[in-house]
Amino acid sequence: MARRDLKNLTRFWSGRDSPGLSLMHADFQTQQFAPHRHEELVIAITEIGGSVIQSRGVVDNADTSALLVFNPSEPHAGWMGASCHWRYRSLYLEQSALDDLSHALGTDRIPYFTRNWIADPELASNLHALHRALDGEHDPLLQRELMVTSFGALFRRHGSGGLRVEPVPRDRVRVERAIEYIRARLAMPISLADLSDTLDLTQFQVIRLFKRTIGMTPHAYVLQLRLDAARRYLATGSPIGDAAVAAGFYDQSSLTHHFKRSYGLTPLQFARATRA
Template sequence: MSVMVAPSLRLLHESSLGFFGTSERGALSLKTMRRGAALYEVGRARYRVDDDCFLVLNDHQPYAVDVDRNVESFCVFFHPAFAAGVLRALRLTPAALLDAPFDTSARVPELLVRTYPQRHPLGRRLRAARLLNERHALHGPRVEQLALTLLDDLYRLAGEVRDEAGRLPWARAATREETYRRVQRARDYAEASLHAPVTLAELADVANLAPHHFLRAFKVVTGETPHAFLTRRRLERARRLLREGMPVGRAALDVGFSSPTSFTAAYKQRFGAPPSHEEKTSNSEEVAASDVA
């Protein structure tokens, strides 16, 4: 396990043998996982963090986390006073900062708790930081620069979220923002529950919306129905598992299909080939790699 403590942040970089824990007052933090997944529970919300995404948690955010065995985690925890000062400076104009360069009463603003795709610039920055830490090249001024850069990326990400919510069709800004927040909470819950049956009523309850209202709101925000989202994401995850060498039957169960027949039909309809094709492709790639070696 590697723990780094600096004036601006704390880094946790470790490979877990399996871990469950809780935090009553966590810091503003960024969570990433490699070669597996961790499940975070925040109130009624549920977030799955794996190779494809990262999670943003707020300052003073209570949560529970369950990390799979052999998962490599790389998490950044910002010191509250530092984060509050940097995010305040990013919000204010240069003139305002000249008039009041410091504000000891500043607090870390509340951000939208959700997962974001690893391909986002902030996700790529986190991956680069993890690689630097693996090479023992993340220390001294480079750590402080990393903290500033990550907070700048986080501020930009918050702006992107506001813009995305602002394009929703509801008249009042408060309605747009709150609807977006609730739908994203349900989307993350669905993403974390691909292995099990999930009902529309269950997702609506997580979003704290009536089912008919939730169904409409989910489609407006994401562009697809909850059922279409769940089916697409289950099949996409199954494809990844198959390419990693998992047998078809086990992959079907891992993504919530009770019947291999229905899984094969849905898979072929989406990708144009049966799931067994992925196994053959994976095997041929292994043979080619061994020939080169």
């Protein structure tokens, strides 16, 4: 849902595959927030300009790439200060979304944040990438992977008490089982939850397992296997649309997008060259 006035634009929507998650993209030139609170955990990442945030009697200046975190029911206020343009993305996590994250991370609690303004450009960039993924192409595995890794880092680095993740045992045995599972279902949707259940690990541990043993995240690995399959189909004469679906891509445009990003050429260019 989008709301526009002469100087401000806001879009607010619910996460497609994440119950209890809402998102907003705001572009302000005049906004001032009165003191208020949210029942949800709120995360906000500044894209352009900045703002002044007041909470717990402390005033912070949130500039570009600033990461803001507000605990559930924590009062705060905000205004633009010296900035004439303030654009940001925010995520709102209800209790059901927090419970889901706890399960994925293998922890029994969501930490409390003792600071509202967090100086962590890498994490801000990762949360920004998560928000954009939830606002763009529908790729549930990528969205879930970004969700688990970015919030895992947020809780571990900046939450009270941090987050301890149990080490992953028997790496090679488990990763071979994961690869076998993925190859058998490559043309079907593959979720992080399914991999977690298959390996008897938390979703966070699954991501760490892949990065440590393969050097890629689960999403990147699945994508590469699908590109490999698409190349084989194209080389044997399959139409691009058929090759895309058979390899597990959502549609032809999705295959084309990832093919160009990985190889610098389109599936049509590749097909013509290999058939010639």
